[in-house]
Amino acid sequence: MKNKDLQEQRMRGYFIQATREILKREGIKAVSVRNIAEQAGYSFATLYNYFRDINELVFHSVSDFHEECKAFVAEHTIKEPRGLKKLKASILAYIRYFTEYPGIFELFYLTNGGDFGNRQQTLDVISHSLDKVCEAEWDFCVGYGRFSETEASQKRAQLRYAVIGMLTLYLNRLTPKTYTEFIREANQLIDSVLGQEE
């Protein structure tokens, strides 16, 4: 029965891939059972043979996007010198990823997910998304004494929450009104938490 599993996985993959594309391209409001199925090349009812409901499908994408985000940040900070500089650049790249794909931010933080499949695992991925992305750099900074352990953990928490708050207000409430202004505000915030590099 190996073929069976393989085929089933393939089928699931088609729907997952379709969902990812729609999410990234048009955001969550464009995701519908019929939309996904069409993009996958099947009838909308077929979807229910492979997924319990549309939420399972949507939230399955979370881990994938988290990996993509990590790669995005790594790529855009590769030539930064390790330490505070790279830490700050990573946070800015994280912010930039979500401004480029606001639909993914919506999925991660704003979508009402009272009822999604892998619950706890998915929730954890989301909640510590920024922490994970910056993990190595935090360790590095603590390693060479830039921050104490408790200092680091305080600042990490401040940034974890503040970055989500900033993105929420900007992407969802248009505050600040322009991207330039928003990025300036983000820089100020990060500087004021991490301290100016000297």
Place this chain on the structure above:
Amino acid sequence: MKNKDLQEQRMRGYFIQATREILKREGIKAVSVRNIAEQAGYSFATLYNYFRDINELVFHSVSDFHEECKAFVAEHTIKEPRGLKKLKASILAYIRYFTEYPGIFELFYLTNGGDFGNRQQTLDVISHSLDKVCEAEWDFCVGYGRFSETEASQKRAQLRYAVIGMLTLYLNRLTPKTYTEFIREANQLIDSVLGQEE
């Protein structure tokens, strides 16, 4: 034609009131044209004689809830000594208001409002909601030299964003998992930003 206006305002009031009640009681997912109309005692189509669409109705509640929130905070911090103590208590009360009425948090920060009526005004009310609630206490702290102007504005920004981020993760992503834990985390965050009271 004074009666006309009066009657129209009354009618609008019935629908607005109904919307407020549903939002507070059951959150935004329970808000529907037919639901509102039933609670208001009219047919669902009547609603369209007084509001362009359901969004106008929903977002009209924002200012009201902001006032209510301010009153809530004032009431719950009335016996705190002015200054840092009262500032911190105000932020905690603000947080508590939204944990008691998560539907209102959803309305303020999480609902996709690409298209609501009084746009800019409503957006500003939301974005500076915490700032407004704490305005007097910030001024007081700056007044007696506890913080410099720039210090205050940095910390104010940090808290503005971080509080929204915390509430988002707690109410929408169940992190931390318990209310007790969440409040502990909130206290830590506020202390680490404002500095311990000595």
Place this chain on the structure above:
DNA sequence: TTAAAATATTAACAATGTTAATTAAATTTG
């Protein structure tokens, strides 16, 4: 090749927001 099982599709339902057509109410006018 035919019988059985698995899988995909169409049809149907309930709920959503919104608009058009229709009925009821209020107001103005003779």
Place this chain on the structure above:
DNA sequence: CAAATTTAATTAACATTGTTAATATTTTAA
């Protein structure tokens, strides 16, 4: 005060949503 007209409220209808039940089709087994 009664009839005509304007205003307001309701019912009907449509397009979209997620989901399930009933069919049609394809694949597998004998």
